[in-house]
Amino acid sequence: MNANNKRTIGIIGAGAIGKAFARQVTKAGYEVMISNSRGPETLKEFVKSLDGNIKEGSVQDSANADIIFLALPWQRIEQVASAINSWKGKIVIDPANPILPGFVLANLDGKTSSEVVEGWIKGAHLVKAFNTLTPQLLSANPKQAGGNRVIFYSGNESSSKEIVGGIIDKIGFAGIDLGSLNEGGKLQQFPGGPLPTLNLLKLD
Numbered sequence: 639m640n641a642n643n644k645r646t647i648g649i650i651g652a653g654a655i656g657k658a659f660a661r662q663v664t665k666a667g668y669e670v671m672i673s674n675s676r677g678p679e680t681l682k683e684f685v686k687s688l689d690g691n692i693k694e695g696s697v698q699d700s701a702n703a704d705i706i707f708l709a710l711p712w713q714r715i716e717q718v719a720s721a722i723n724s725w726k727g728k729i730v731i732d733p734a735n736p737i738l739p740g741f742v743l744a745n746l747d748g749k750t751s752s753e754v755v756e757g758w759i760k761g762a763h764l765v766k767a768f769n770t771l772t773p774q775l776l777s778a779n780p781k782q783a784g785g786n787r788v789i790f791y792s793g794n795e796s797s798s799k800e801i802v803g804g805i806i807d808k809i810g811f812a813g814i815d816l817g818s819l820n821e822g823g824k825l826q827q828f829p830g831g832p833l834p835t836l837n838l839l840k841l842d
């Protein structure tokens with residue numbers, strides 16, 4: 639946590655989804671550290687465009703935050719996760735869909751994709767969220783037509799789910815807790831689950 643006792647957010651992966659999430663959390667006032675594979679220099683212009691408490695850094699800089707948004711292609715996650723010093727005590731938000739280049743489904747050995755990712759970030763608590771909307775919808779104003787755009791989330795540990803649910807609320811979306819990674823994770827998994835791609839509003 640930073641000097642103001644607020645949780646900091648690290649974003650690893652600054653493509654379509656990482657940037658969409660960065661826009662929303664920066665706008666909401668969070669302290670954010672964003673990184674990619676090509677290095678901080680390549681993120682300077684994006685960071686400048688956001689005008690908030692966001693900085694570009696290394697992947698390890700992002701992993702030093704309290705809450706880490708892991709916005710990586712499926713085939714990169716295990717390798718990036720294994721290079722981080724320690725995942726102990728972290729909360730990891732997992733927006734990944736288990737798709738390999740050429741739209742080939744990854745082999746998950748009967749698990750949900752987030753259960754597989756959880757095995758790669760030993761000591762952290764994982765909350766699956768932000769995987770069901772396009773980057774355009776995730777960047778857009780979540781308050782629409784008298785309601786708030788829905789974000790589904792699931793996880794096995796209640797306090798980290800509460801914290802991620804709080805972030806979802808703070809950035810203006812309506813969070814819906816689907817339960818555990820095994821049950822909720824399956825419902826929100828893409829492809830296969832019934833919930834991805836739905837653009838739903840929770841009315842006041």
Ligand SMILES: NC(=O)c1ccc[n+]([C@@H]2O[C@H](COP(=O)([O-])OP(=O)(O)OC[C@H]3O[C@@H](n4cnc5c(N)ncnc54)[C@H](OP(=O)(O)O)[C@@H]3O)[C@@H](O)[C@H]2O)c1
Nearest residue numbers: 651652653654655674675676709710711712714734735769
């Ligand atoms: N796009 C969608 O519609 C969508 C929707 C929901 C969920 N998702 C999921 O979100 C995740 C990210 O998707 P995306 O569309 O944002 O992908 P993307 O646009 O291809 O961006 C991927 C990012 O990961 C970074 N990266 C790759 N290897 C890395 C490494 N070794 N170390 C650090 N950073 C690395 C890339 O860095 P560089 O910029 O330096 O290349 C890039 O910034 C995927 O798992 C995807 O399934 C995507």
